[in-house]
Amino acid sequence: MEAMWDAQGSAGNADGGAQELIDALERVVPGRVLWHAADTSEYSHDRSHHGWAPATAVVRATSTEEVAAAVQVCRAARVPVIARGTGTGLEGGANAVPGAVEPATGIAAQRSRAVIIDLRGMNRILRIDPDSADATVEAGVLRSELNPVLAVHGLQFVAGPGVDASIGGMAATRASGTNAVKYGTMAENVRGLTVVMADGAVVKTGGRARKSSAGYDLTHLFIGSEGTLGIITELTLKLAPTPEGRTLTVLSFPSVDAAARVVQRCLQAGVDLARAELLDTAQIAAINAYSHTDFREASTLFVELSGEARSLEGQAARLDAIADAQGLLERRRIDPADQERVWQVRHDALPAAQALRPDSYTWSTDVCVPIAHLAQCITETQADIESSGLLAPIAGHVGDGNFHLAFVLANGDDAERQRAAALYRRMIRRALSFGGTCTGEHGIGEGKMSDLIDEHPTGVPVMRAIKRALDPEGLLNPGKMVDLRGD
């Protein structure tokens, strides 16, 4: 079937061999295969600035068995397979490649050979056990679909980014978000997985026990593997009790350094931070404009505490004292009725940044460093942004040492993009020099493959050996994470 694709690996329309492939997919997932480029395009890319091309086909699977059958069809045709949740990734992890696209126009030049397996139809909550505080869900379930059902049992699933991603996609990206400082990332909140392997085999990892020493930790291996080792179709999740109460305080400081130090001191003092979000002056300005808020334009923390009433009082008193000692400019306690709205404002930081500039696109990236180095890393990056003449607000999960930078770039301005790329590389090098990582929660995808090698020069050969062992034909999301081309 190779002949139907040209030398660049692209197909024209669904004819010749591609039609045979589509027919074969239709036989295993009848009525749920898309193949017109106009239809496949929206499934062929995430929210990143990275290149993509319309996939050959999209399979809208509704069960593990259908995913396994579709993978087997693709394997027989030697066609790459890309798993997809909501497409809210930021590093091209679910993009159909190869294929170039002009970021300014969004027009793809050619088609990708790949078949996308869309998992959003796998949206059943299979089991909730309030007594063991766990649940099993299909990979396409959204957090917004799960948490209202859990709330009835006094439970919540806490890991996840600001966007309403799928649980499977969050696991595949090793995502985290604002709650990670208290509850951990997806790595700490998934107990077991069902995974479809490159040969179509269905593997169950982990289980329902809160801990296990039984064998290699396959669950953690698949979490964060971005669909390159297997396709996650079901997940057993650890749940947390809904806290009795929550407080949200917005704190303004004279510097990033002071704000970061408050969080560091709280962690050292054992203050049980539920969320600790840092927004720099540029990001606060963007938010005020976008969300019609009037936060003081300064280095700002959004701090949530949660728990039992008496404990909350004690924690809040310690937070106040620590904040005052760092030159607090302003303290706003958010009324409980307004807390959700204020968090939404925080989650809208990226569109708020983009709205600063008409005819622009965003390039959002993240790094994570040991907390002691966070303030310095951000401050040096801010200075670099200023001297580079770029617009790039910063927001961070400061309790984790993790911050996001969103370049807001003019469409079609290549010189500006190159300045951004140079600053980006300096920021990654800076984070690594502090013992940090090139991505705290966005993943590697297409965008950070060379950064991964810089960060893990000795680890990448091990990763490649594992990739070759589990996907010897290189069919699962090729050209992402580790690139075996040229081996």
Added chain:
Amino acid sequence: MEAMWDAQGSAGNADGGAQELIDALERVVPGRVLWHAADTSEYSHDRSHHGWAPATAVVRATSTEEVAAAVQVCRAARVPVIARGTGTGLEGGANAVPGAVEPATGIAAQRSRAVIIDLRGMNRILRIDPDSADATVEAGVLRSELNPVLAVHGLQFVAGPGVDASIGGMAATRASGTNAVKYGTMAENVRGLTVVMADGAVVKTGGRARKSSAGYDLTHLFIGSEGTLGIITELTLKLAPTPEGRTLTVLSFPSVDAAARVVQRCLQAGVDLARAELLDTAQIAAINAYSHTDFREASTLFVELSGEARSLEGQAARLDAIADAQGLLERRRIDPADQERVWQVRHDALPAAQALRPDSYTWSTDVCVPIAHLAQCITETQADIESSGLLAPIAGHVGDGNFHLAFVLANGDDAERQRAAALYRRMIRRALSFGGTCTGEHGIGEGKMSDLIDEHPTGVPVMRAIKRALDPEGLLNPGKMVDLRGD
């Protein structure tokens, strides 16, 4: 060099090819190679009841470079390599095999081909950063060596079993212990590793950031791999602040069911249990006799709460109310000055069990189940113990759904041992039927390889593929975890 070992893979004394191997090891680790069977024996087994034989040699390494060099020597000679910490494992994970030993006499019949790499000499604390709450240590550091140094900074390393194991050994076993309900297991408390691979390459995994989405999670892959994928030589650890205060309460209940339900309700209510240990009536009787205590002989919980003073009061009040509602028989608040001593009593549960019977040995095993099924799993197991006429006290990390059973068996009584083995298999099947695991924290080692297959029938082929990819010659701790012989 194969010829020097006989058909069972054993060597006589250090002569012929073995002498060449020892000479080569002496060249890379001068003055720190042992080879007399009398010397190697004590390094050739752990505390389990599983078979072992004196290793050909023991290398007492003091650096990652020495470990790498020794591995390369062994690889050239095609001799198995077994990493060893304190030898406190319970499933034979560090035992030198092949080679049979009579459990009743402890006499090994032959020698093992393997070379043991003893890591206890790698006992330096390399770095502590109080501001980022992390530290980097060599694998041979003991928890008892680390925590006094951390205490100066108001920090502690919380993961680990009752015995004073090495940090590297705990990681290799994915150990946990009494603190796991609050702080997690070794899997949640290690951020990065230095690992010597089968070919002598030195790999650095993870890093110092509190979270990362950069690449496959090699750190978690090596944690719990029991030296079969690589030898852990250094670890970067997550540290926790020393809590302001602690309470310890001993609670007696009319049944295991009531005790387990108290812990389950606490977790549901968000009571922040620091430790929650269950001891059954038989175990309490053993403890009273061994440690000269006078705890009521009933199903008993040792519950620790920790944190800030105001929060502690609130938590303690909720614990009391929940315990009372489950028919509490007796409540003893332990004076702060006595807490450490009472915890030592708990950690001595295994010797206390053995002391019940002269001329006996213990077979300690553990399973872990979803918390909702813990009481039933323990109660059915107790009934089975009684009807089997065996002595086997139970102690458990009930907050994790994890319990330990210690068979106390008469030396030389094969029939009794077979009854124990049959009960053991029923207990494993019972735990798996509840969605649990065949080991919560002891690991697979030699002892649970067939249980691992029962628990992860689809996962074991993936584990084998990873083992083959990272240790293609099968030199790292062969015959443990997954057995590639016969592939």
